[in-house]
Amino acid sequence: MHELSIANEILKIVQEHASAANVKASDVTAVGIRLGAWSCVQEQSLQNSFRWLVDQTPFESARLEIQRIDEVQEMEVQEMIVEWIEIQDQKQEN
Amino acid sequence: MEPRILQVRTKILKANDTLARQMRQEFLSRGIFVSNWVSSPGSGKTLWLENTLRQLIDRGLQVAAIVGDLETDRDAQRLERSGACVRQIMTHGLCHLEADMIRKEWEAWDIGPIDYLFIENVGNLVCPTSWDLGESLRVGLLSVTEGEDKPLKYPGLFNTCDVALLTKMDLAQACEFDQVLAIENLQAVRPGIEVFETSGKTLEGMDLWIDWLENRRKISLLSNP
Ligand SMILES: Nc1nc2c(ncn2[C@@H]2O[C@H](COP(=O)(O)OP(=O)(O)O)[C@@H](O)[C@H]2O)c(=O)[nH]1
Ligand SMILES: [Mg+2]
Numbered sequence: 001m002h003e004l005s006i007a008n009e010i011l012k013i014v015q016e017h018a019s020a021a022n023v024k025a026s027d028v029t030a031v032g033i034r035l036g037a038w039s040c041v042q043e044q045s046l047q048n049s050f051r052w053l054v055d056q057t058p059f060e061s062a063r064l065e066i067q068r069i070d071e072v073q074e075m076e077v078q079e080m081i082v083e084w085i086e087i088q089d090q091k092q093e094n
Numbered sequence: 095m096e097p098r099i100l101q102v103r104t105k106i107l108k109a110n111d112t113l114a115r116q117m118r119q120e121f122l123s124r125g126i127f128v129s130n131w132v133s134s135p136g137s138g139k140t141l142w143l144e145n146t147l148r149q150l151i152d153r154g155l156q157v158a159a160i161v162g163d164l165e166t167d168r169d170a171q172r173l174e175r176s177g178a179c180v181r182q183i184m185t186h187g188l189c190h191l192e193a194d195m196i197r198k199e200w201e202a203w204d205i206g207p208i209d210y211l212f213i214e215n216v217g218n219l220v221c222p223t224s225w226d227l228g229e230s231l232r233v234g235l236l237s238v239t240e241g242e243d244k245p246l247k248y249p250g251l252f253n254t255c256d257v258a259l260l261t262k263m264d265l266a267q268a269c270e271f272d273q274v275l276a277i278e279n280l281q282a283v284r285p286g287i288e289v290f291e292t293s294g295k296t297l298e299g300m301d302l303w304i305d306w307l308e309n310r311r312k313i314s315l316l317s318n319p
Contacts, residue, residue, distance in 0.1 A: 001189045002221035009106050017102050029097055033106070038250035040223040077253060078224060080106040088097045 003041060006080065007049035011059065013082045023087050025058030030065050030086035037070045038077040061088075107224055114193040117200075117228030121211065122318040127311040128211045130227045132251060133235035134244075135217030138261035140169045141294035142235070143214055147176035149304045150210060160199055161214040162191040169214060179205055189221035196227050210311065219248040230314045237262040238271035242279055249283040257288045259303070264293040 014031055018024075031050075035041055043066050050064045067083075069075040105111060121128050131139050143159065150157045158179040161169045170182035181199050183191065196213065213229065215222045234255030236244055239262060245252040252258070258280050260273060277289050288306070292299035 001187075002224075005188070005190075005192070006106055006224075009109065012109070013102065013104050013106065017100060017104070021100055023100065038223075038253055040220045040250040078250065080224065082102045082104050082106055084102055085100045086097050087100055089095055 001045075003045040004049040004052075006041060007046055007053050010050060010064070010082055011053050014059065014062065014085055017082075017085060018087075023085070024090070026061060027087050027089055028059055028062045028085055029088045030063050032065045032083040032086070033067065034075060034079070034081045034083050035066060035068045036075050036077045036079040037068065037072070039080050040078075041080065043068070107226075110193045111226055113197065114226035114228040117193060117197060118230060119318070121228060122230065122314060124207070125315060126208055126211050127231070127314055128213065128227070128229045129231040129233050129307075130213045130215055130222075130229035131233045131235065132215045132219075132222045132255070133217060133237075133261075134219045134240060137217070137235045137237040137240060138259075138292075138294050139214050139217070139235055140172050142259065142261060142292060143212055144173050144176050145294055145297060145300060146304065146307070147173060147178040147212070149300060150307075151177050153304070153308075155210060156206070156208040157210045157212070158203075158205060158208045159212040159214065160196060162195075162216045164188075164216065173214075179203075179208075185216060189216055189218050190225050191215050191222065191227055192225050193227050219244070219251050223251045223254055231256050231310060233257050233259060235259045235261050236276065236280070238266045238269045238273075242272050242276040245276070245279040245283050252280060252283045252287075255284060255287060257290070257306075258284075259299075260289060260291045262293060262295075263291045263298055264295050 047064055054060050133139055147157050159173050160181045162183045164185055167182040170180045173180045213227055232255045234252050280287050290299050290303050
């Protein structure tokens with residue numbers, strides 16, 4: 001259930017970074033997330049929460065790509081990171 | 095046109111972490127030692143905390159507590175019996191407390207100088223894991239009736255704890271509780287964790303616990319003058 005709070009924080013970070021880079025919300029097509037092995041996040045619940053938040057907003061074409069990292073060396077077990085945002089720039093209309 | 099990638103590399107709970115860090119600094123600079131108590135519902139947080147508050151008050155210390163529950167202020171009423179100042183946060187369905195909820199409660203609280211602030215989190219072995227509340231100590235409770243394997247089943251939460259309390263030890267025999275195994279399992283997910291065997295009914299383990307807590311408070315305050 002805390003996945004909704006996490007999805008909300010992800011969306012805030014995406015908004016912040018998209019706006020700083022002058023990216024239109026509707027051009028964001030994916031958001032890459034990395035989760036540590038023990039980050040206590042149920043992936044489907046996070047997907048559902050994120051979908052529910054972005055539906056019928058300018059970010060609705062953004063999908064969440066979740067990568068879970070089991071290697072402790074690579075990432076802290078508790079860590080949760082927004083890694084990247086994928087942007088599909090729209091063709092300029094003449 | 096090919097899609098492009100914007101690198102972000104930002105911690106998802108960055109906002110909470112930043113606020114919690116500031117709060118921890120502020121609490122310590124005011125000489126307040128904050129602990130965050132996590133466990134499943136019913137493992138004995140409120141009873142052990144009520145007893146802890148009493149013991150600290152008897153030693154002349156100023157103590158306060160914030161308790162989070164989905165509904166009701168029953169735990170706040172129980173904790174108040176100790177004589178401590180207590181605030182209840184009702185989360186109305188939210189399964190954990192967040193730093194900003196503690197900040198709001200704290201800022202609205204007209205309370206004199208205190209030595210300890212205890213936070214009893216919402217009973218849950220999953221959701222509270224990732225939210226730093228500005229505490230200097232995270233206390234995880236595991237009651238003998240839950241079984242020795244819970245640290246292995248909920249490694250995330252127990253991994254974040256600084257100390258573990260095995261509670262309801264008065265019932266250990268009836269539950270055929272194997273404390274050696276429970277401690278092994280705690281050590282497996284949180285190597286080096288300190289473990290206390292306690293009972294809120296007989297007060298087994300109370301003196302050792304209070305001495306240890308006082309020691310931790312002093313170390314924390316000395317290392318953050
Ligand atoms: N026998 C026994 N019962 C306990 C002990 N600690 C708590 N309880 C009982 O367990 C139930 C849940 O305790 P409570 O403090 O409300 O747990 P919380 O939900 O974690 O806050 C209550 O009925 C307590 O009286 C203990 O050490 N021994
Ligand atoms: Mg309680």
